[in-house]
Amino acid sequence: QVQLVESGGGLVEAGGSLRLSCTVSGGNFNIYYVGWFRQAPGKDREFVAAISKSGATPYYADSAKGRFTISRDNAKSTVYLQMDSLKPEDTAVYYCNADINVVLVTTSGGKDYWGQGTQVTVSS
Numbered sequence: 001q002v003q004l005v006e007s008g009g010g011l012v013e014a015g016g017s018l019r020l021s022c023t024v025s026g027g028n029f030n031i032y033y034v035g036w037f038r039q040a041p042g043k044d045r046e047f048v049a050a051i052s053k054s055g056a057t058p059y060y061a062d063s064a065k066g067r068f069t070i071s072r073d074n075a076k077s078t079v080y081l082q083m084d085s086l087k088p089e090d091t092a093v094y095y096c097n098a099d100i101n102v103v104l105v106t107t108s109g110g111k112d113y114w115g116q117g118t119q120v121t122v123s124s
Helices: none
Strands: 003-007 010-013 018-025 033-039 046-051 058-060 068-073 078-083 092-099 118-123
Touching: 003 092, 018 033, 018 092, 018 118, 033 078, 046 068, 046 078, 058 068
Parallel strands: 010 118
Antiparallel strands: 003 018, 018 078, 033 046, 033 092, 046 058, 068 078, 092 118
């Protein structure tokens, strides 16, 4: 059973930084693309960033480009999302998702493997 656990969320002032982590267990980490999604109150869940199986290719939503950096450590089965220059509109619950299909991980997310989410709150 593949499980994903996010950590690293919290409260930060606008302009600050946070680093989220997503650790995957119970499967072969190296076969999965891993993505980050977020859902703000009253809004639909949206794609933020994803990374290829090798870590060589990142994918970003326009809202994340230039401010967020995704990376992975396959030896630790962990994907990171470094978030800099945070804005109040980045406030949301952040989820990670794993799938073998890159199209799913960079759009709506694969249906099977999601973490429980970590809250990010950016104060103005």
